[in-house]
Amino acid sequence: MCLGIPGKIQSIRDDAGLVMGVIDFGGVQRDVCLQYVADEVQVGDYVIVHVGFAITRVDEDEARRTFEVLKEMSQLDELEWMAEAAEQGMRGLEKPA
Amino acid sequence: MKYLSEYRDADIAKRLIGRIKTRATRCWTLMEVCGGQTHTIVRQGLDELLEGSVEMIHGPGCPVCVTPLEQIDKALLIAAKPNVIFTSFGDMLRVPGSDCDLQQVRARGGSVKVVYSPLDALALAQKHPDKEVVFFAVGFETTAPANAMAVFRARQLGVQNFSVLVSHVTVPPAITAILEAPDNRVQGFLAAGHVCAVMGYTEYEPIAAKYKVPIIVTGFEPVDILEGISLAVNQLEERRHEVENQYVRSVRRSGTEPARALVQQVFELANRQWRGIGEIPMSGLRLRDEFAAYDAERKFGVGGLKVTEPAACRAGDVLTGRIKPPQCAAFGTLCTPERPLGAPMVSTEGACSAYYNLAKYRTADPAGAAP
The missing domain is CATH 3.40.50.11740 (HypD, alpha/beta domain 2)
Structure with missing residues (x-):
């Protein structure tokens, strides 16, 4: 839960005063809170996401490389939680377009 | 799963290992704080590659x-x-x-x-x-x-x-507690990169100064870790003790x-x-x-609950670096990821789980073990 997963911002919206967005994690899309990085990101940027919150911006090459490394090191637990949360019928995991 | 030799930047890793080994005039003891870093070190066998120059103690940085x-x-x-x-x-x-x-x-x-x-x-x-x-x-x-x-x-x-x-x-009070322990052996720290991405690293500056230990803000990929170790060894050899940021691409000072x-x-x-x-x-x-x-x-009125922890699990000794997981009598026998006695065997960020997975891999396919 400390590693964070890089993903690409697909869209940004205001959700009753909270900046939210849809992020693509290697084909898996879900809602992420962008409030903490709202001043420095736009659609198309890459961010590191911890438990549903973007914490810091990264450049594209770095994001791609990090995602591959995480995959190789079997450190993508958070994507599994997303899947489990989705199976339980919760919001958040949408099928890739 | 790839091993160090297969990474695109394997050459950089080899150069860093060479640099650390040349620079170290003695074996230095460092602690990595983040469980993700522990995972990388154990899986890639970085600790074995640096044997004689650096001993890595695995810190308490697994939240679970x-x-x-x-x-x-x-x-x-x-x-x-x-x-x-x-x-x-x-x-x-x-x-x-x-x-x-x-x-x-x-x-x-x-x-x-x-x-x-x-x-x-x-x-x-x-x-x-x-x-x-x-x-x-x-x-x-x-x-x-x-x-x-x-x-x-x-x-x-x-x-x-x-x-x-x-x-x-x-993290910072845990580092302080480790340094205050009478039997502390840790001479330098790799601080957890993403913790610092959120909090910055000014909190570590007085710790580095007071206890005279280098603290290197470090990422979690193999090359990050080797770079962090290299910076720490340089400081130790030069008798410096500063906070240095290896993970510049994600971490700002504030x-x-x-x-x-x-x-x-x-x-x-x-x-x-x-x-x-x-x-x-x-x-x-x-x-x-x-x-x-x-x-x-x-x-729910549960605030007063007090519980004594069982003695069979030596998680505390593992989390403070007193023993490596395989030195625990329960490791791999009474305690496995399927039937964990303690949390370090549960989480993928836990040191016991990292060692157990490596040992299992070696038993299954010894020819493919880490270089």
Whole structure:
């Protein structure tokens, strides 16, 4: 839960005063809170996401490389939680377009 | 799974290893704080590659592993209540409490749900106004901004059937506690990159100065770690003790300020128990009084629960670097990822799990072991 997963911002919206967005994690899309990085990101940027919150911006090459490394090191637990949360019928995991 | 030799930047890694070995005039003892770093070091065999120049001690940086038994037992008590939906990050479900774990509570009919984000738990509370939704708010400074926001949002939206069981810990007091221990052997630290991405690293500067230890803010990929080790060894050889940032691509000195600000608005510093280690003064976070209505311990009256930890599991010795996991008598026999005695065997960030997976791999395919 400390590693964070890089993903690409697909869209940004205001959700009753909270900046939210849809992020693509290697084909898996879900809602992420962008409030903490709202001043420095736009659609198309890459961010590191911890438990549903973007914490810091990264450049594209770095994001791609990090995602591959995480995959190789079997450190993508958070994507599994997303899947489990989705199976339980919760919001958040949408099928890739 | 790739090994070091297969990484695109294997040449850089080899050069760094060469540089560390040339530079080290003696064997230095370093501690990596982050569980993700432990995972990389053990899986890539970095500790073996550096043998004789650097000994890596694996620190207490696995949030699941340091959550005290007491908090797990409180979670189990709350989760078993009839009107409660208990929500948690996925890797807390199999952490053993005194009698059972959250997965078993679920099997017995308790409502336990895995969420990806604490905001999912809040949404669940809005969807089920007749239920009490409780979120197990664990973790270091990387999850604190998310958990702080869930509480802040609950108050903003007037959601009253939502509360959090807080078990937050912070890294700098743990580093201080390790340095204060009379039998401490650690001469330098690799600080956790993403914790510093949130909090920045100014808190580490007085620690480096007071205890005369290099502290290197380090990422979690093999080359990051080797670079962090190399910077630490340079400092030790030159008798310097500074905070240095290896993970420049993600970490600024002041961190992510809006996240820090909300954490400080919702939480305050408090004494915290660390599993296997004991209480470390001002090493954790608790809700400020103005957010007391969202404190699950108060709501469900479990705040007074005190539990003694079992002796068979030597998690505390592992988490403070006194032993390596295979030195524990229960490792791989009484305690496996399938039937864990302690949390370090449960989480993929736990040192015991990292060693166990490596050992298993070697048994299955010795020819492919790490170089």
